[in-house]
Amino acid sequence: MATAQAPSAAETSAADAPRAGIGPYKLGAIRLRRNKVALAFGALFVVIVVLCLLAPVYAKQVAHTTPNENHVTDQIRVGGKLRDVVSPEGVPIGPTWHGRFLLGADQNGRDVAVRLLYGGRNSLEIGLIATLITVVFATIIGTVAGYFRGGADAVLSRGLDLIWAYPAVLLGIALGTSLALGGINLGLFKLQGNSLMVPAVIIGVVYIPYMAKPMRGQVLTLREKEFIDAARVQGFGPLHIMRSEILPNLASTILVFVPLILANAILLEAGLSYLGAGVQPPNPSWGTMISDGIRLIPSGIHLTFVPGIMLVLCVLGINVFGDGARDALDPRAKVRLEH
Amino acid sequence: MRKSSRATGLLAAVCVLLLALVVSACGGSSNDSKSSSSSGGGSSASGTGKEGGTITALLGTAPDYLDPHEGYTTQSAETTWIVYTPLLTYRHEEGQPGGELIPGLAQALPDISSNGNTYTLTLRKNLKYSNGKPVKASDFAYSVQRMLKLNWGGKSFVTSYVKGATAFDQGKAKSISGIKTDDASGKITITLEKPYGAFANVLAFPALALVPSGTPMKNLSNDPPPGVGPYMITDVTPNRGWTLKKNPSFAGLKIPDIPTGHLDQINAKVISNTQSEAQQVLNNQADVFDPGDTIPPSLLPQINSTAKDRFAKQTIPSTFYMFLNVTKPPFNNALARQAVNVGVDRRAFQRLASGFLLPECYFLPQGITGHPTGDCAYGTKDGAADLAKAKQLLQKSGQAGAKVTVWGQQREPRKEYVDYYTSQLNKIGFKATEKIIADETYFPTIGNAKTDPQTGFADWIQDFPNPSDFYLLLNASAIQPTNNQNFSKVRDPHIQQELKTLDATPASKLDSVADRWQALDEYVGKKAYVFVYGSEQVPQFFSNKLDFESAVFHPTYFNDWSTLQLK
Numbered sequence: 001m002a003t004a005q006a007p008s009a010a011e012t013s014a015a016d017a018p019r020a021g022i023g024p025y026k027l028g029a030i031r032l033r034r035n036k037v038a039l040a041f042g043a044l045f046v047v048i049v050v051l052c053l054l055a056p057v058y059a060k061q062v063a064h065t066t067p068n069e070n071h072v073t074d075q076i077r078v079g080g081k082l083r084d085v086v087s088p089e090g091v092p093i094g095p096t097w098h099g100r101f102l103l104g105a106d107q108n109g110r111d112v113a114v115r116l117l118y119g120g121r122n123s124l125e126i127g128l129i130a131t132l133i134t135v136v137f138a139t140i141i142g143t144v145a146g147y148f149r150g151g152a153d154a155v156l157s158r159g160l161d162l163i164w165a166y167p168a169v170l171l172g173i174a175l176g177t178s179l180a181l182g183g184i185n186l187g188l189f190k191l192q193g194n195s196l197m198v199p200a201v202i203i204g205v206v207y208i209p210y211m212a213k214p215m216r217g218q219v220l221t222l223r224e225k226e227f228i229d230a231a232r233v234q235g236f237g238p239l240h241i242m243r244s245e246i247l248p249n250l251a252s253t254i255l256v257f258v259p260l261i262l263a264n265a266i267l268l269e270a271g272l273s274y275l276g277a278g279v280q281p282p283n284p285s286w287g288t289m290i291s292d293g294i295r296l297i298p299s300g301i302h303l304t305f306v307p308g309i310m311l312v313l314c315v316l317g318i319n320v321f322g323d324g325a326r327d328a329l330d331p332r333a334k335v336r337l338e339h
Numbered sequence: 340m341r342k343s344s345r346a347t348g349l350l351a352a353v354c355v356l357l358l359a360l361v362v363s364a365c366g367g368s369s370n371d372s373k374s375s376s377s378s379g380g381g382s383s384a385s386g387t388g389k390e391g392g393t394i395t396a397l398l399g400t401a402p403d404y405l406d407p408h409e410g411y412t413t414q415s416a417e418t419t420w421i422v423y424t425p426l427l428t429y430r431h432e433e434g435q436p437g438g439e440l441i442p443g444l445a446q447a448l449p450d451i452s453s454n455g456n457t458y459t460l461t462l463r464k465n466l467k468y469s470n471g472k473p474v475k476a477s478d479f480a481y482s483v484q485r486m487l488k489l490n491w492g493g494k495s496f497v498t499s500y501v502k503g504a505t506a507f508d509q510g511k512a513k514s515i516s517g518i519k520t521d522d523a524s525g526k527i528t529i530t531l532e533k534p535y536g537a538f539a540n541v542l543a544f545p546a547l548a549l550v551p552s553g554t555p556m557k558n559l560s561n562d563p564p565p566g567v568g569p570y571m572i573t574d575v576t577p578n579r580g581w582t583l584k585k586n587p588s589f590a591g592l593k594i595p596d597i598p599t600g601h602l603d604q605i606n607a608k609v610i611s612n613t614q615s616e617a618q619q620v621l622n623n624q625a626d627v628f629d630p631g632d633t634i635p636p637s638l639l640p641q642i643n644s645t646a647k648d649r650f651a652k653q654t655i656p657s658t659f660y661m662f663l664n665v666t667k668p669p670f671n672n673a674l675a676r677q678a679v680n681v682g683v684d685r686r687a688f689q690r691l692a693s694g695f696l697l698p699e700c701y702f703l704p705q706g707i708t709g710h711p712t713g714d715c716a717y718g719t720k721d722g723a724a725d726l727a728k729a730k731q732l733l734q735k736s737g738q739a740g741a742k743v744t745v746w747g748q749q750r751e752p753r754k755e756y757v758d759y760y761t762s763q764l765n766k767i768g769f770k771a772t773e774k775i776i777a778d779e780t781y782f783p784t785i786g787n788a789k790t791d792p793q794t795g796f797a798d799w800i801q802d803f804p805n806p807s808d809f810y811l812l813l814n815a816s817a818i819q820p821t822n823n824q825n826f827s828k829v830r831d832p833h834i835q836q837e838l839k840t841l842d843a844t845p846a847s848k849l850d851s852v853a854d855r856w857q858a859l860d861e862y863v864g865k866k867a868y869v870f871v872y873g874s875e876q877v878p879q880f881f882s883n884k885l886d887f888e889s890a891v892f893h894p895t896y897f898n899d900w901s902t903l904q905l906k
Contacts, residue, residue, distance in 0.1 A: 070762035072687035073723065090636050090693035090752075107691065108758050181776055181784070194772060276749050281775050282758045295751055298637030 024252065024329070031328035038324020045317030048310070052124055055117035062099045063111045067118035068282040071109035076100055085109040091299045104302050106292055116306055119284035120314070126200040126279070127266040133204025134261050135254060138211035143242050143250070145212070146219025157216070160209035168206050172268055175202045176277025194280040199272055203265045211257050218253060222246050252329045259322025263315045270311055286311045388886035388904035393604040395625045396900065397616045399632035401578045401609045403492075405560040407545045408485050411492035413631050413897060416545055418583065418607065421901045423548030423566035424597060426460050426479065426527070427539055429804070429895060431598055431902060435706050437894045438656075438804030440539055440846055441596050444474065444549060444567060445527075448539065451845050455534030458542070462525035463594065468565040469586045472551050476520035476527050481552040483518060488556045493802065496541045502530045539846040540803035567592070569600035569901045580608040583900065601904035614638070620882055621646055628880035630897045636693045642880070649887045652876040654697045656706040656894055657800040658809060659688070661745075661760055661870040662826035664793050669743065669769065670827075674736035676867035679794075680717035682729025682767040683760060685872045691755040696873040701860050702809060704874040706894050708849045709806045709856025716864035729767045743771040746795030748781045753796050756872075786823040797826050800875065804895060805849065806856045807842045813863060814838055829868045834859065 022030075032038065059066055071085045078096050085105050086092050092105040103112040145156040163171065176199060183193040184201065191197050222228065223246070231241050272278030273287030281288065286307040293303025402415035407423040410416060420428070428443035430436055442448055445460040452459075466474035483501075487494055487508045498504045502517030517530040531538060541547065550564040563572040569590075570583040583605040590599040608625070610616045613632050619625040621642060628634070630653065634642065642650050663670040663679065670676050685698040697705070700715035718724065733739050743764055747757030754775055764771035774795075776784060785792045802808050811817055815835055817825040837859045844852045863869075879892050886906050891899040 068758075068762055069766075070687070070759045072690050072759055073684050086690045088690055088694055089639050090690050107752075108755055108762070177777065181774070181780075193774065276775070276777075281754060281773055282761060296636060298635065 028252075028325075028329040032324055035324040035328065038321050038327075041317045041319075042321035042324070044313060045321060048120060048314050048317065049124060052117050052120035055114070055121055058117055059111075059114045063102070063114045064100060065111050065114060067110065067115045067284050069110065071105065071111075074109060091296065092303070094300065095302060103306055104300065106289070106300075106303055107296060112289075112302065112306060115284040115289060116286075116310060119286050119289050119307060120310060122196055122279055122283060122285045123266050123269055123287070123311075123314070126196055126203065126269045126285070127262050129197065129200035130203035130207065130265040130269070131258060131262045133201065134207040134211055134265070135258060137204070138208045138215055138257075139247075139250065139254060141208065142212040142215025143219050143246060146216040147223055147238060147242055147246065149220070153216070156212075160212055163206065164209040164213070168210075168268065169271055171206050172202055172272045173275055173277045175206075176272050176275075180277065180280055194283070196279065196283065198280075199269055199278040202272070203268050206268070207261055207265065211261060215250060215253065218250060219246055222249055255329055256322070256326040259318050259325060263318040263322065266311070266318070267315055388601065388889060388906050390601050390904070391603045392601075392905040393606065394602055394627065394882075394885065394903065394905070395606045395608055396627035396629075396898075397608055397610050397619065397625045398629040399609075399611065399613055399616055400629070404558060405563050405572055405575060405581060406489065406558050407548050407550070407563070407566065408482065408491055409489045409558055409560070410545065414629070416896050417898060417900065418572065418581075419545040419548070419566075420568075420896045421570050421600070421899070422563070422568040422572055422583070422586075423545050423550070424568045424594070425543050425545060425548040426462075427543045428597065429543060429893065430596060431891055431893065431899050433892050434894065435804075437891070438706060438708075440543060443543070443594070443597070446525075448847050449529075449542070451847075455536070455843055455845065456531045458529040458531070458538060460527045460529075460542075462527065463592070464525070466567055466592060467588050468551055468567055469571040469588065470551075470565040471588065472565065474549060474567060475522045475552065476525045477522050478549045478552050479527050479547075480515065480518045480520050481554075482549050483515060483547060485550065485554065485556050486546050487515075489558060491546045493544065493546060496544070496802075497547075500531045500533065500535045500538060500541075502532050534843040536842055536844040536849075537803065537805040537807045537846055540805050540808075543803065569598060570605070578609060580606065582606055598899075598901040600901045602900075605900055605903070617642075617880070620880055623882040623884060626882040626885055627898060627900075627903070628878060630877040630879060630892075632878075633693070633695065634878045634880065639693065646880070646883070649881045649883055649885070651879045651887075651892075652695060653879050653892045653897075654705055654874050654876050655800060655897075656704045656804060657798065657875045658699070658702055658704050658871055659696065659756075659798045659873050659875060660702070661794055661872070662792075662797045663867070663869060664791070664826070664828055665868060666828045667791065667793060669736070669738035669741035670793060672736045672738055673867065674732050675738040675741070676870075677717050678729040678732035678736065678767055679764070679870050680715075680867050681725050681732060683718070683763045683870060683872070684724035685718070685720055686723075687759050687763075688756055688872045691752045691759060692873075692876075693752070695876040695878070697876055699873050700864065700871050702813070702863050702869060702871055703806050703856065703860045704801075704809075707801070707804060707806050707809065708853050709860055711857050711861050711864070713861070716861070717867055724763070726766060733768045739768040741769055743769045743793050745771055745773050746781075746785050746792045747773060747775045748778045748796060749775055750778045757796055783822065785826060786819070786821065788820040788823065792826070795826070797869075798875075801895065805846055806860075807838075810834075810838060810842070810859075813868065827868045831866070831868075833862065 074085045075082050076085060083093060086109045090107060092107055093101055094104045101111055106112055141156050145153040179198050180193045184191040184198060228241060228245055231245050269278050270287035273285045274291040279285035279288055289307035290304045296303055398414050400414055402410055403412045404410040404415055405418060407419045410419050424443040426443055426445040427440050430439045430441050440448060444462055444466055446463050449458040449460045462476050468474060498508050501515060503512055503515045506512040507515045519528040548566060550566060554564045561575050561577055569586055571586045573582045573584050575581040585600050585603050614635050616632060617628060617634050617638050620628045663676050665671050689696045689698055698720045700720050701711045703710045745757055745761045747754055757773055761771045761773045784790055785795055799809055799812055812824050813829045813834055814825060815830040818828055841852055841855060881887050884905055886904050889904060891902040893899045
């Protein structure tokens with residue numbers, strides 16, 4: 001996606017010109033501040049995050065329900081008339097534009113607005129945890145493989161190839177479906193099947209090769225630089241060199257990857273949840289909400305439309321802001337995830 | 340005198356006419372008019388429509404097999420029961436009368452020995468297959484052997500009871516020692532290892548229908564073998580469709596109570612898109628909607644307003660329930676089970692099923708001998724849940740706050756049932772969470788002793804109209820380490836004692852033990868071993884070309900295609 005309002009040549013040359021006392025991150029921030037579109041979409045994402053964080057307040061104070069509470073046989077007063085939350089034919093009430101059932105109900109008589117906000121919390125939580133897992137492991141694996149080369153590189157790279165060879169969505173479905181039943185039990189590390197951490201771990205693992213491979217490539221280049229040789233000559237060990245010399249040079253790449261991984265993790269979570277392999281019912285997520293609403297599209301389009309719009313806005317916000325951040329931090333980088 | 344008598348007659352005729360108008364007006368006001376009449380006494384197979392013609396019947400799911408000795412799904416049986424008439428069959432009527440066994444190719448219902456172990460039947464004279472070949476008694480023995488060789492899904496009904504069937508099935512014998520036939524007299528004698536009252540129902544499965552001896556012992560779904568029935572299968576295109584043509588020789592056999600068919604040809608077509616399926620029938624581009632499919636809720640209002648004279652919800656003998664594992668907390672406590680029965684609203688399930696569920700609270704459903712008609716033991720069928728009482732019962736049980744895992748399937752609306760049930764358990768005072776797993780693995784998983792689930796979704800749709808078929812699910816002998824079907828793990832001496840007698844009662848004498856079945860079902864209701872919430876309803880939906888009133892909706896085989904006729 002091209003960023004609008006490209007700075008003029010004069011502005012660019014002025015901004016890019018080395019200035020005494022300005023570090024690369026400050027320079028990036030100055031560049032980013034000029035990209036109004038990226039900032040606007042970043043703000044949109046922040047608004048969504050804040051709204052989702054306020055879900056418990058909205059549920060308790062405004063909607064007077066919880067995300068999983070069913071109201072199948074309840075009635076509410078709308079415009080002075082008593083109406084079924086779910087009709088005897090199974091059609092849920094549409095948006096009331098009041099505190100209760102603001103955006104209508106789903107087939108189980110649950111408040112769509114409440115589930116939308118809680119679903120957003122879950123999607124974002126999974127996205128952030130998955131991103132953290134990917135970034136940490138991809139950085140470690142990429143750095144170790146690239147720095148040591150030889151046997152370590154061969155083993156780690158083949159491991160990454162193994163995951164990469166399997167389509168991300170299919171791998172996610174396979175892991176999600178099998179782990180939803182028994183959870184994860186690795187001795188000290190245990191997760192229940194219906195825990196939000198299960199899809200987060202799956203997505204985090206699935207995306208490791210997509211980030212680790214470019215990181216490894218960058219480390220292979222870095223390790224041949226003079227400043228690394230200088231560090232070796234000074235007698236620093238590999239761990240020290242990786243931590244003090246290589247990692248700081250990878251930081252801008254990592255920062256560029258974060259929004260990309262986050263947006264893709266949220267999308268993959270929605271896809272897996274839609275297919276029943278992500279967030280487990282009755283917990284809401286935007287993906288499960290779209291899946292639940294499919295059956296009622298002709299009579300209750302809001303059930304799929306509202307979570308779909310939220311998903312689009314959220315991912316768009318992250319992606320456009322991420323593009324802006326990439327342009328600001330490393331204008332020459334061509335980082336993107338390929339599936 | 341004469342004049343006065345004529346006037347009285349005229350007055351009586353006017354009264355009858357008025358009464359008929361009132362009755363028809365009352366009946367016409369309900370969408371479920373056909374359904375309510377079905378439970379009342381059934382309809383006649385003979386209509387007032389035309390003879391002959393061709394129609395198109397749509398099916399959302401292809402039958403598993405069109406070979407009678409392999410087919411086990413409703414879509415398969417809908418076709419095979421009018422192509423392959425077994426020794427015994429069911430009356431072609433709606434509601435409970437449709438569950439009555441009648442002689443098919445046998446001259447009469449079986450003679451059963453005093454110990455209940457020997458069934459003797461005699462073939463009707465001069466029977467012929469659709470290819471003209473005469474029917475012999477030995478074809479029955481051959482057909483049962485073929486069914487076992489082809490591994491029919493319900494073969495355990497035979498291997499568990501017929502002497503020598505297991506040995507044949509395992510390849511240890513060349514024939515089934517418990518089946519003796521005599522072609523000259525047409526006599527067939529079947530010896531059981533132990534009495535099984537519902538065995539006459541087993542004989543009515545299309546899978547035990549006769550095909551000519553020598554029919555290859557392989558799946559012939561693409562070119563089904565000849566049978567004895569009002570129709571014959573032709574032109575099979577796998578997974579796409581097939582054609583049923585009228586069997587020209589069947590009417591000449593003059594088998595009583597089995598319709599000879601009105602239509603010349605029925606084109607069955609498989610269509611996977613339910614929306615399109617319903618739309619085609621609504622627009623009269625096709626004629627029969629598959630009752631195994633769900634009408635999209637979005638089309639229901641239109642169907643109810645523009646096609647209500649050709650649409651009905653039909654209740655099928657089935658029990659939808661949540662099992663409550665009585666061997667572990669919290670449901671080993673009777674009060675906790677009662678709290679569930681009181682605190683969950685059965686009407687909610689009806690809404691979640693888009694109206695296609697009849698709220699019920701007893702284990703034996705409507706249409707099955709012994710179904711109790713009184714009030715529910717706990718809670719109501721069509722009233723609101725009593726949450727206050729449920730909470731009180733749970734407090735009293737000492738199980739408040741107990742952790743419960745509710746198991747369910749992904750399929751709609753079963754996942755929605757479990758969502759609601761879990762939400763309601765939490766309102767009562769349990770700490771409930773859900774575990775939803777893939778449809779294919781659900782029953783093997785919950786039926787595995789290692790899983791030992793506390794509660795979850797379960798259902799049973801009759802194999803045949805006999806209460807024994809349902810009570811298999813509460814029989815202690817059904818508790819197995821794998822493939823367990825008694826999910827509540829009920830081991831009740833009273834139930835076992837009663838089943839000993841009731842299960843051995845021949846199907847033809849079910850009425851004589853109806854009171855005992857009812858008492859047993861009421862006992863189960865009082866024990867709250869399960870939480871029953873309803874019986875499934877399915878759509879009967881035709882194009883306006885067909886005579887809807889004369890069509891029979893059979894409780895076991897759904898749309899009876901042999902009774903369909905054009906207006």
